[in-house]
Amino acid sequence: MRRFSLMMALLAGVSFSLPTLAAEAMPEAIATEAGASIADLKEMYVRPAEGDIPFPDDNKYTDAKYELGKMLFFDPRLSRSQVTSCATCHNPSFSWSDALPKGVGDHHNELGRRDPSLLNLAWDEKFFWDGRADSLEQQALGPIASEVEMNLPHDVMVVRLKGITGYAPYFAGAFPGEKDPVTKDNVAKAIATFERKIVSGDAPFDKWVRGEETAMDESAKRGFVLFNTKGNCAACHSSWRFSDSSFHDIGVGDDDIGRGKLVPGDPLMMHAFKTVGLRNIAERGPYMHNGSVSTLEAVIDHYNDRFAQRESLSPAIQKLNLTVGEKKDLVAFLKALSSKDESVTLPVLPR
Ligand code: HEC
Numbered sequence: 001m002r003r004f005s006l007m008m009a010l011l012a013g014v015s016f017s018l019p020t021l022a023a024e025a026m027p028e029a030i031a032t033e034a035g036a037s038i039a040d041l042k043e044m045y046v047r048p049a050e051g052d053i054p055f056p057d058d059n060k061y062t063d064a065k066y067e068l069g070k071m072l073f074f075d076p077r078l079s080r081s082q083v084t085s086c087a088t089c090h091n092p093s094f095s096w097s098d099a100l101p102k103g104v105g106d107h108h109n110e111l112g113r114r115d116p117s118l119l120n121l122a123w124d125e126k127f128f129w130d131g132r133a134d135s136l137e138q139q140a141l142g143p144i145a146s147e148v149e150m151n152l153p154h155d156v157m158v159v160r161l162k163g164i165t166g167y168a169p170y171f172a173g174a175f176p177g178e179k180d181p182v183t184k185d186n187v188a189k190a191i192a193t194f195e196r197k198i199v200s201g202d203a204p205f206d207k208w209v210r211g212e213e214t215a216m217d218e219s220a221k222r223g224f225v226l227f228n229t230k231g232n233c234a235a236c237h238s239s240w241r242f243s244d245s246s247f248h249d250i251g252v253g254d255d256d257i258g259r260g261k262l263v264p265g266d267p268l269m270m271h272a273f274k275t276v277g278l279r280n281i282a283e284r285g286p287y288m289h290n291g292s293v294s295t296l297e298a299v300i301d302h303y304n305d306r307f308a309q310r311e312s313l314s315p316a317i318q319k320l321n322l323t324v325g326e327k328k329d330l331v332a333f334l335k336a337l338s339s340k341d342e343s344v345t346l347p348v349l350p351r
């Protein structure tokens with residue numbers, strides 16, 4: 001919320017009153033016209049120092065927990081059929097999602113929503129598209145027991161894990177001093193520890209923020225300014241993760257009321273979904289909670305004038321009148337948010 005108001009203060013009165021900006025205009029000039037310099041804008045997107053990941057007090061980081069969590073994340077024996085792991089749907093090869101419009105569960109059944117990426121969730125506050133889980137620990141147990149996802153009741157999971165004797169030393173190492181460490185809560189803690197280390201790497205945008213002028217081309221630089229001014233994207237996609245950790249109805253047309261189900265008294269939460277972070281966004285379409293928007297070009301068209309008009313629509317969503325050139329610039333900027341991340345090695349699983 002604080003970041004949001006800083007943004008608003010910097011850009012006060014700018015977002016919709018600006019004249020159509022010439023695509024060839026210099027970003028520096030545009031930003032000055034908008035009342036905030038490029039340097040001010042860059043300041044808001046500086047990424048945390050490498051390795052500076054927040055871990056909660058009741059689940060501090062240890063290498064042993066991480067190693068166990070990684071095994072559990074990739075272990076299909078956490079599903080009834082023994083073929084579906086967390087990574088089936090949150091696949092590191094697809095930026096921790098699966099490139100499908102909607103998730104596919106343990107019986108090859110289609111789920112109601114798209115599999116979200118797991119990038120940069122250590123900094124998030126609410127989980128799932130509608131924010132119904134308050135921590136990664138709480139979230140992790142959901143899909144295991146969910147009949148439509150992994151379909152393995154927690155008590156059955158614990159019995160199964162105890163039967164895999166090779167796991168015993170890993171649980172003992174991750175939770176030292178506990179007499180009976182193979183519990184569902186420890187499974188959740190280990191998986192959450194692994195997930196917090198899933199962080200997107202340095203992108204051309206970050207290099208540019210640090211002063212490497214040639215790291216991003218001119219089109220992407222213009223796109224960055226549009227993102228913060230005429231496009232009004234930064235009203236919600238704020239901070240280095242490009243998310244305000246909040247919920248909005250952006251007019252994706254379907255019957256899913258999202259957060260409206262959890263907070264029925266708040267009319268603005270009808271059809272509201274979590275603001276998705278935009279890191280590595282070019283690597284993980286199709287987009288939105290229902291996978292209904294297939295390309296980044298189509299995302300920009302959506303925000304320009306294709307959103308569904310309804311009572312709950314966020315006041316920050318208004319027709320943008322973007323020119324063809326401006327649309328291209330926004331897409332070029334979004335593409336500059338992708339990092340070339342190191343390959344993830346698969347763990348050898350205990351027997
Ligand atoms: C069958 C596919 C599937 C499997 C298996 C699966 N997930 Fe998910 N996951 C989803 C879908 C779909 C959502 C979004 C559901 C919603 O928001 O209603 C989701 C949401 C999440 C989120 C929330 C992300 C966010 O941005 O808030 C996390 C974290 C997550 N899953 C972790 C896991 C872990 C850990 C496992 C294994 C224990 C797992 N998932 C197994 C499909 C799957």
Ligand code: HEC
Pocket residue numbers: 227231232233234235236237247248249250252273274275276278281286287288289290299300303314316317330
């Ligand atoms: C009112 C807040 C708000 C504004 C303004 C906004 N967004 Fe979003 N954005 C969201 C929310 C919320 C979602 C998820 C919506 C859903 O799935 O139904 C989203 C989703 C997206 C996605 C898809 C992410 C994914 O993984 O599916 C992209 C890309 C995106 N926004 C880019 C932009 C751009 C570019 C702009 C400016 C032209 C913009 N957004 C303006 C809140 C906003």
